[in-house]
Amino acid sequence: MKISTGASTLDNATLLEIIRAQSDIAKLGLDLGGVMAFVAQRAEQLTGAQGAVVELAEGHEMVYRAASGSVENMLGLRLARETSLSGLCVSTGEILRCDDSESDSRVDREACRRAGLRSMIVTPLKHLETTVGVLKVVAPEVDAFDEADIEALSLISGLIAAAMFHAARHETSELYLQATHDALTGLPNRALFYDRLRQSVDLATRSAGRLGVLNLDMDGLKPINDRYGHRAGDAAIKETAARIAKNCRRVDTAARVGGDEFAMILPGIGTRTDAEAHSRRIAQKVGEPFEFEGRMIELGVSVGFALLPEDGVEMTCLIDHADQAMYEAKRGRKAVG
Known part of the structure; x- marks a missing residue:
């Protein structure tokens, strides 16, 4: 079904929420990944959907680059x-x-069945007059969305388009x-x-190879923020990131996956x-x-890991196992401290 919207069908409360979302997005600055994740969450809420996703068109594939709700664990999926x-x-x-x-x-x-969805709306995301992706909301039941949902999704997709323009004014790359x-x-x-990680798990499984997943959580970021201010906290995050990256092999991936959370993918890791x-x-x-700024600040990180195939062969299972191991390490550090 092709959609053409006429007069507004949105109530004042929904319009106010979209205005508030615009204000919240402005606070995220040029963090386009953060903007997309935020908009996916807000789109899900505004339409009453079960899940929402931002997909970018990359070559011949659509790639899940932000996701919330029922499709949150499908980040990185390629269609x-x-x-x-x-x-x-x-x-x-x-x-x-x-x-x-x-x-x-x-x-x-078949992809819809795997995701457990029956109905959806997709709206285009444009950058420099080119459609580069979509914002999509999904639901497990038929006929889940109406004209008001379509209008809300259209408006909030415009917030991503604006963020895209400010983050990358000239080059799609x-x-x-x-x-x-x-x-x-x-x-x-x-x-x-x-x-x-999704691609690494698939490759390791097909080749009967090994794979390590590390979950790293900073220790004491809040006390740094409280004592020295958020500029010091940001400096601590950047220093932690630089040290993690410096200790990666060329085949590894180190990522910041949350405020004070990092993760690593270790292809071909040996034994436990x-x-x-x-x-x-x-x-x-x-x-x-x-x-x-002339002060010596303590840094620390708790690390947990999971191995494929010993700790599982599913991506979510490996992440959960590494998470649990990290929390055990953090509890151990606190007990020693």
């Missing part, structure tokens, strides 16, 4: 442009709605860099981490002993004090 409703939206530049994926010939029906990297540290962001040694080395290198 063929030519067989998806999102790809059609990019090609036509039009807002499209699917009321029932089981009877709509434009959608990838710069747009993808901004969308996949953390603005503060320059490391890959959560979306790119999930993308690379090798992973433990790598974790200790990272913790030791990050844990050295650093100087900020």
Whole structure:
């Protein structure tokens, strides 16, 4: 179904929420990855959807670069442009709605079944007059969305388009860099981490190879912020990121996946002993004090890891296992301290 909106069907409360979203986005500055994640969450809330996603068109594929709700764990998923409703939206530049994926010939029906969705709206995201991706909301039931949802999604997609313009005024290649990297540290962001992890897991599984996943959580960021201010806190995050990156192999991926959270992908890691040694080395290198405006500030990081295939062969299972191991390490550090 092609959509053309006429008079506004939105109530004042929804319009006010969109205005508030615009204000919140302004606070995120040039962190395009953060803007996309925020808009996905807000689009889900405003339309009553089960999930929302920002997909960027990259070559012949549509790639999940931000996601919330039921599709949050599908970050990094890649779909063929030519067989998806999102790809059609990019090609036509039009807002499209699917009321029932089981009877709509434009959608990838098997992908919809895997995601547990039956209806969706996709709206184009434009940068420099080119449609570079879509904002999509999804629901598990048929006929979940109406004209008001379509209008709300259209308006909020404009907020991403504005953020795209300010983040990358001239080059589309710069747009993808901004969308996949953390603005503060320059490391890959959560979306790119999930993308690379998904591909790394697939490759390791097909080749009967090994893979390590590290979860790293800064110790004591809040006390740094409280005592020295947020500029010192940002400096601590940047220093931690630089030290983690410095201790990566060329084949590794280090990413900032949250405020004080980092993660690493270690392709071809050897034994559990090798992973433990790598974790200790990272913790030791990050844990050295650093100087900020004439003061020496303590840094620390708790590290947990998971190995494929020993700890699982599913991406989410590996992340959960590394998470639990990190929290155990953090509890151990507190007990010692």
